Amino acid sequence: MHRRIIAPGALAAATLLLAIPASAATHSPGAPGIGDPYYPDYGNGGYDVSHYDLRLTYQPETDQLSGTATISARTTQDLSRFNLDFLLDVSEVRVNGAKAEFTTARQHELVVTPKTPLAKDTPMTVVVRYSGVPSSKSAYGFTAWQRTPDGGVAAGEPESAWWWFPSNDHPLDKATYDVSVAVPDGTQAISNGTLQSTSSRLGWTRWNWRENKPQATYLATLALGKFDITTGTSESGVPVINAYSKDLGDNDGAARASVERTGEILDWLTGYLGPYPFSSAGGYVPNTKAGYALETQSRVYYSPRQFANGSNTSVVVHELAHQWYGDSVSVKGWKDIWLNEGFARYAQWLWSEHEGEGTAQQLADYVYASYPADDPFWTVKPGDPGPDKQFHAAVYDRGALAVQALRNEIGDEAFFTLLKGWPRQHAYGNASVADFQKYAEQISGKPLAALFDTWLFQPSKPPAPAARAASLAKDPAPAQPKSWKKIQATNDVHTH
Numbered sequence: 001m002h003r004r005i006i007a008p009g010a011l012a013a014a015t016l017l018l019a020i021p022a023s024a025a026t027h028s029p030g031a032p033g034i035g036d037p038y039y040p041d042y043g044n045g046g047y048d049v050s051h052y053d054l055r056l057t058y059q060p061e062t063d064q065l066s067g068t069a070t071i072s073a074r075t076t077q078d079l080s081r082f083n084l085d086f087l088l089d090v091s092e093v094r095v096n097g098a099k100a101e102f103t104t105a106r107q108h109e110l111v112v113t114p115k116t117p118l119a120k121d122t123p124m125t126v127v128v129r130y131s132g133v134p135s136s137k138s139a140y141g142f143t144a145w146q147r148t149p150d151g152g153v154a155a156g157e158p159e160s161a162w163w164w165f166p167s168n169d170h171p172l173d174k175a176t177y178d179v180s181v182a183v184p185d186g187t188q189a190i191s192n193g194t195l196q197s198t199s200s201r202l203g204w205t206r207w208n209w210r211e212n213k214p215q216a217t218y219l220a221t222l223a224l225g226k227f228d229i230t231t232g233t234s235e236s237g238v239p240v241i242n243a244y245s246k247d248l249g250d251n252d253g254a255a256r257a258s259v260e261r262t263g264e265i266l267d268w269l270t271g272y273l274g275p276y277p278f279s280s281a282g283g284y285v286p287n288t289k290a291g292y293a294l295e296t297q298s299r300v301y302y303s304p305r306q307f308a309n310g311s312n313t314s315v316v317v318h319e320l321a322h323q324w325y326g327d328s329v330s331v332k333g334w335k336d337i338w339l340n341e342g343f344a345r346y347a348q349w350l351w352s353e354h355e356g357e358g359t360a361q362q363l364a365d366y367v368y369a370s371y372p373a374d375d376p377f378w379t380v381k382p383g384d385p386g387p388d389k390q391f392h393a394a395v396y397d398r399g400a401l402a403v404q405a406l407r408n409e410i411g412d413e414a415f416f417t418l419l420k421g422w423p424r425q426h427a428y429g430n431a432s433v434a435d436f437q438k439y440a441e442q443i444s445g446k447p448l449a450a451l452f453d454t455w456l457f458q459p460s461k462p463p464a465p466a467a468r469a470a471s472l473a474k475d476p477a478p479a480q481p482k483s484w485k486k487i488q489a490t491n492d493v494h495t496h
Contacts, residue, residue, distance in 0.1 A: 027117035030082035032109055034170040038334040038387040039158060041106055043170025044083040047124060049073045051175050054165050057182045057204075058189070058224050060151040066131035069165050072175075073124045081113040085159075085217075086166035087139060088132035095126055107139040108162050126166075134163040146288045149247060151187060151225035153286045155294050155301035158334060158390075161217040171330040172430055174214035182206040183224055190223040190243050192297050194280045211297060213278055214428045216330045221296035223286050234263030238276050241299070243284040254307035255285045258316050262300075265316055265351075272350060273321065274420040277328035277427060283319070291492055295322030295344075306490070314348050314483070315490045321347030324423040332432040337390050338382040338456060339436060342399025343419075348487050349400055358481025361471075364404035365478040367397050373461040383433050383456030393491045402455035405462075405470035409451055410444035418443045 030046020033039075049071055056067030065088065085108050093102045095114040102112050110128075118124060134145035134152060144156035145163040154160045161167045181189035182204045193211030200206075211220075227243040234240055240263045244255055259282075266281050283300035291305040293315050300319040306312050325347075326340035349360040358366075371377040380394035382402060389395070407415040418440055422431075425439060437452050451470070454462050462470075 027078040027080040029080055030077065032083050032106065034168070034172055036170060036172075036333050038390070039170075041109070042085065042159065043173060044085065044168050046077050046079045046082045047073045047075050047168070049168050049173050049175040051177070052165065052167065052220075053178045053180075055180045056164075058151070058187075060184065060187055060224060063133045063135050063147060063152055064131070065134055065152075065164060067129075069126075069128045069130070071126040071128070071166070073126065073168075075118045075120055075122045075124055078120050079114075079118045079122075081111060084110040084112065084126075084128070084166040085162050085169035086110040086128075086130070087137040087162045088130045088134065088164075090128060090130045090166075092129040093126065096124060110166055128166045130166070137163060146286075146290060148225050148245070148287050150245070150287070151183075151223070153224070153288055153301070154220075154222045155296055157218050157294055159218060161220060164222055165220075167217045169217045171216040171218065171334075172332060174216050174330060174428070174430070176213065177209075177211040177215055177220060179209045179211075179220075179222065180206060181209075181222070181224070187225060188227040188229065188243065190221075190227060190229075190284050190299065192219070192221060192299050193278070194239070195241065211278075213297075213328075215297045216327070219295065219297040219327055221294075221299060221301055223284055223301075225286055227284065227286075230260065232263060234267050234281070236267045236270065236276070238263065238266060239280045240266075241280055241282040243282075245285060245287040245304075247287050248285060248304055251285075251304040251307045254309075254311045255302065255304065257311040258307060258313055259283045259285060259300075259302060261313055262316060262320065265313065265320055268351075268354065269317070269320055269324070269347065272347070272416065272419055273324040274423055277324060277423065281320070281323070283316070293319055293490075295319045295326055295340075297327045298323070309489070312486070312490070314351060314486050317348050317351040318344045318490055328428055329423050329426040330430050332430045332435075334387065334390060335384045336432045337385065337395060338399045338402070338433055339431065341391070341395045342382060342403050345396040345400040345487075346403040348483075348490070349404075352481065352483035352487065355483065357483035357486075360404055360407075362478065362481045363484065363487070364401050364472055365475060366481055366484060367401045368462075368467055368472050369476060369478055371461065375461075378461040379459045381457050381459055383452065396491060398455075401472075402452075405451060405455045405472060406440065406448070408471035409448070409469075410440065410446055414444040 033041045034043025051072040053070040093100045098115040100114045135147040144160040146153040154164045161169050179191040189207035191209035196208040226246045229243045232240045278298040285302045294301045321344040325343040349363045353359045380392045382395050382399040
C-alpha cells in the first residue's frame, strides 16, 4: 500500500474546486464571434438580444456622445462571461443589477464578466454606461461614424453600431429598439421607426424613437444635426417621415423630388412584395461626403451625392425594396447577400418597366450581352461572393439576372407568388439562399438546383444554351434600355 503525497498548493486547489457548485464549473465564455466566416469577429455567442433601450446625450459642437444602453437578452448556454461589440469608453457595466467586471479585447470587443455565472435560458439585463467621441474611434483601419458640419451620422453596412451603442452586431440577432437622444435646442435626432415624443428642458430637446419590429444592428441608424422634417401618409395609410439637412445646397431640390415620392413608391412595391412590414417609412439626407445609400430600417439613409445629377427615384426603389428583402427578412450569413441585393436591383428593373424605360427582360438581356465571357464580372458568384466582393456590381446585376432567369424558368404566376410569399414566410426573421431555393421549388413544383448553381454559384458566364433555356440572350446585341444608365448610377449605393 502506497501513500499519495499531495502538495499544499494542489490541496488548496482541490479544496477550492470542491467549494464551487458543480453547475458553476460547467459555465463557459460565450464565443467572441457569432460564427460568420465572412466576419469571424462580428457578433457574439452565448446570448440572444430581444431589445435595446438607448438613452443618449449628444453635443454636436464636440461630437461628444454619452449615455446608457440597457440590453434585454437571454442566455443560450451556461455563461461565465460574454462579449459585446463596442468602441466607446465604458465607465460601468451591470448584469442583472450587479456590477460586472469588464475589459476590452481585439479591436472592437467589450468583454463582460458577470458577478455570478448565468445558467442557460436565463433572462439577462445588461446596463452599459459609456461616453466618447465617435469620430475619434476606428477599428480595422476605418471609422463608420460620419461627422457632418452640424453633427454626425451612424449608417453603415455591415457595421456601424460599434460607434454608438454596444450590441451583438450580426443580422442573426435582431431586436426591437427604443432610442432616446437629447440634443441642444435647434438640433434634431433622427432614428428608426416612429417618433414617440419630443420634450424640451433647459436648452435641450429629447427625441424618443421606437422600432417595434425586430431589426438587425446594422440597420439601426442615428442622425444628429439640423434637419427639415416632413411628415405625411402614403395612400395605403403608412406614416412617412423624411428629413433633409438644411445645408444640402444645390442637391436639396433633387433630394426632395426623389425622397418625397417614398409613399407612392412604397404603395407600388406592395403590389409586388406584399404588405409593407413596418409601422412607418421614410428617408433622410444628411450633409455627408460619402456617396452610398443604405436601407436603414424604416428610415433610409441617402447621401447627397445620390442626387447630384437630379432626381433619382431608382435609388429610392432600391432601398425601399430592401425593407422586405434584407430588413424584414434578413440574411442568415453575409454570404447570403444576394437575397438582399439581387432582389432590390430587380425591383429597379420592375420600376424601369413601370416608367416605360425598359422591361426587366430587356435589362436582363442587356446585362448578359454586355459582359464577354472573359470579363471578371462573371467570376463573382452572387450566391457566395466573398467578403471582399460582397458589394461588387455583379452581386447586383448578375444577381438580378439570376432573378429573371428564375422567373423565366418557373413562369410569372409562380414567380410573383414567390416574390410576395417569401417576405411573408420569413417575416422579421433570417434566411439563406438555400432556404430560398427550397421555397422556390416548393412554390413552383420544379427542381431548381441546376439553375441556382448556374446563375449564382459558377464563377463563369452561363453558356448560351443555359441562357436560351432561361429565355435570355436571344438577341446577341440588344439595344441599351433607357433606364440602364440611371440604374448603373446606383451601383455604388453600398460601396463605402
